[in-house]
Amino acid sequence: MPDKHPQSIDAVQEMLQGADYVADRSLATVLFLALKMGRPLFLEGEAGVGKTEIAKVLAEQLDRPLIRLQCYEGLDVSSAVYEWDYARQMIEIRLAEATETADKDRLSSDIFSEKFLIKRPLLKALESNVSGAPVLLIDELDRTDEPFEAFLLEVLSDFQVTIPEFGTIKAKEPPIVIITSNRTREIHDALKRRCLYHWVNYPDAEREKEIIARKLPDIDKRLSEQIVLFIQALRQDPNLFKLPGVAETLDWSSALKELDIISLDPDVINDTLGVLLKYQDDISKIQGSEAAEIIQKINTELGTK
Structure with missing residues (x-):
């Protein structure tokens, strides 16, 4: 091949x-x-x-x-690598005993053959x-x-x-x-x-914008820039329990697109933070004045470009 x-x-x-x-x-x-x-x-x-x-x-x-x-x-060999089909093996043994043709050596070889082997992911690979x-x-x-x-x-x-x-x-x-x-x-x-x-690190702003553009090509460009800058700002916060990853970036972008949002504001952020952050303490910290302050800085930065 x-x-x-x-x-x-x-x-x-x-x-x-x-x-x-x-x-x-x-x-x-x-x-x-x-x-x-x-x-x-x-x-x-x-x-x-x-x-x-x-x-x-x-x-x-x-x-x-x-x-x-x-x-x-608790993952073990029987779930990850292989296990024997004990039920079928027992049936094979009972059938051999019933017909009185059981050869112990041959039977042992037969019941531990490939047809009784249940292959789990590692063995299948x-x-x-x-x-x-x-x-x-x-x-x-x-x-x-x-x-x-x-x-x-x-x-x-x-x-x-x-x-x-x-x-x-x-x-x-x-x-x-x-x-x-x-x-x-x-x-x-x-x-x-x-x-x-x-x-594998979090992407920088330019790469994250490209990711959004590829996955959601119809999203408003300014909204995409706001989303990325907002998330990049959150990732600089050492007090958040769980920083948003690229998966959350795409989820939030999709949610905002579904809501026909074309620009971020504090109310939109407060209403949708549950898509982006998955711990209540993190949401409580960002909601309100923190979100408003971040988006104000972002809009000022975008306005000067």
């Missing part, structure tokens, strides 16, 4: 932009290297900055299946596919318990899984692996060493 991977950093940026994902050059560079070197890419950053979207864009642009492992506390190796998204790894990381080491270093009763299953073509973390806890160095690393 011909290599469909982009062959330069510029080509990676063009590929991402083709899916309306606006990436800076540092992200395009590490993504290019991950594809070229066949290494997993570990992405950290605040929630809502576009880490998960990168895997979706890669799958779409490279025409690969996307396999997503959504992490959570090692399978061959007509369209090429899949994109494996291990999303929000920091939500899992620390011992789960040990299960990933063999997958990330050798792209294989060892099943004691069955043997080792190795990928013919390694999947493209994207791992994300919101950094609610530190990930072990042993796992990070197997990956290339990138911190």
